[in-house]
Amino acid sequence: MDTAGERLDRFLARMQPELTRSHIQKLIASGDVRVDGRAQKAGYKSRGGETVTLVLPAPEATEVLPEDLPLDILYEDEDIIVVNKARGMVVHPAAGVTHGTLVNALLYHCKDLSGINGEIRPGIVHRLDKDTSGVMVCAKNDRAHVSLAEQIKEKTATRTYVAIVHGNITEEAGTIKGAIGRHPTERKQMAIVEGGKPAVTHFRVLERYGKYTLVECRLETGRTHQIRVHMTSIGHPLVGDPKYGNRKNPFQIAGQALHSKSLDLTHPKTGERMHFEAAVPEDMMEIISSLRREQSKV
Secondary structure, three states: OOOOOOEHHHHHHHHOOOOOHHHHHHHHHOOOEEEOOEEOOOOOEOOOOOOEEEOOOOOOOOOOOOOOOOOOEEEEOOOEEEEEEOOOOOOOOEOOEOOOOHHHHHHHHHOOOOOOOOOOOOOEOOOOOOOOEEEEEEEOOHHHHHHHHHHHHOOOOEEEEEEEEEOOOOOOEEEEEOOEEEOOOOOOOEEEOOOOEOOEEEEEEEEEOOOEEEEEEEEOOOOOOHHHHHHHHOOOOEOOOOOOOOOOOOOOOOOOOEEEEEEEEEOOOOOOEEEEEOOOOHHHHHHHHHHHHHHHOO
């Protein structure tokens, strides 16, 4: 452990932001965490210079069944499938969600998906939040999966989003840098925290509506809730965001006004540079049209 006096559970929560505090405490209680080879309690305080070992048990086998669900397919071949994910659709099964996910739909449609992420997340190379719509690429074999994952890691695959945010952004463009990790007290939220994973978001203003702004965001990294956390950090939370938007939402939209507009990548087999784009969904366009009408009256 690198911080003398820090509780074991807090240290692990800081180093493993994808794990909830309760999950970490269960792992400690079950003996899956060792300090210099010995099991310790969650409240154990570091003396400094110790080695912490965490063993994550293999997930319990879960049968993920194919489901005949609507899929908006933008492109498909024997290696990849690119879809326009609907707002409200969960990407893959997780605790409490076993049906109605994108993975269920893909299993019905494709029959063949890469197995690198196991039975729960076949084919899933990158994620979109449940209430974020737009372009996603999935891998139909392991070779394609490795290539796509490497492109995302090396930033040669680029993703562009559009969002409607609260407030008037006066700058034409900007870059937000802030390491993202699990929120120190709200365990279901992410935040800019010391020791988090590096995250960079570039944004530029597309349109201004007085109290709201339409922005385009380009990701250098792909941290959980990155755009939502970063835009909130500069005082411009996303319209409709149930986790990070603490301002009144007068619009009819189920979730944050965030859409994955485009994705550029190199085809894993042919090496061809490809561009995919999904139109801004109707719920966001209705908000934009309403704001344009109001702005024209000013």
